[in-house]
Amino acid sequence: MTLRADAQRNLDRVLVAASECFAERGVDASADEIARRAGVGHGTVFRRFPTKDALIVAVVAMQMHAVAETAEAALAEPDAGAAFAGFVRDAADAYTRNRALLDALDLCLETPEFEALVGAVRALVARAQEAGALRRDVTADDVLALVPTASRFPEVVLDGLRPPGR
Amino acid sequence: MTLRADAQRNLDRVLVAASECFAERGVDASADEIARRAGVGHGTVFRRFPTKDALIVAVVAMQMHAVAETAEAALAEPDAGAAFAGFVRDAADAYTRNRALLDALDLCLETPEFEALVGAVRALVARAQEAGALRRDVTADDVLALVPTASRFPEVVLDGLRPPGR
């Protein structure tokens, strides 16, 4: 069940091109544009992915996996507050580089990559809250929802997430 | 140069329908949908507004005017910090009720309504900064950009906007 060499090469090209297009223009980038950038026909894009949404999920889940890894790495950091803040900055950077990351969040809610991300962020949040470094009334979902804002206003978001009255 | 009675009635209906559609679905609501909701033909929408963007500007500038009025009213409040926070809450509420408000911001940059809004917010920001109630590294544009986030996380944004270390 292995792909023919040319098919595998084209699949790789499509994934790279889609990744770039989505990063630059968001998920509204058209399949034609992706195909053109990949140097393949537009039919080739749809051969591996039955719908455009499937392509988006494939690409974004990959990138979500990378963010989940930084979250898991942050869990190794001893200072819970610094670990949390570091993750928010990393995630904000990832979002800056890749507009599609959270634009396509709804499509990725069911993926194992998103589950892993949420799990890691939940742990970061709980630890930071126990350490008194994070206000108690925010959830992991809230933190993820704040990432786009943190990419433009990191200090405002991080200060706003500290427990009030400290 | 006054409109015929039926034309005026239809124009009013279109404006109301557009307002509702944009509030619910954002500016992506189609002209057909607006026409249907207004109970008029789709050509009637385009008779008064040469393009869909012109319609968006007409509707959103009206609502921006209302927000500008709350900003100006806040300037009368003696407590600069409370005035600023109150405005942010009001603007966030307006955004919650009307998704189009800032989605269409780019189209409205040139309108007198937006000029008035920015002017009032600039004054609110300057006053709050002088009173030590607002961090110095934010501008009126930043505040407006933060409104959508404030509609979901008002406390986080308001706390984040306070000067650090106080």
Added chain:
DNA sequence: TCCTAAGCGGACTGAGCCGTCCGCTTTCGA
């Protein structure tokens, strides 16, 4: 080398959109 199945890509379909146009209807002043 040669045959076959896998792969290719571009033409095609259909949906949804914006904006135009024109034959019919309605208003309203004379």
Added chain:
DNA sequence: TCGAAAGCGGACGGCTCAGTCCGCTTAGGA
């Protein structure tokens, strides 16, 4: 009342997009 001008709305064109299809090409094992 009546005619001209204003207004109406739906059919239409042109565009972009997602997704399908099929005749041609190519990989790669026998």
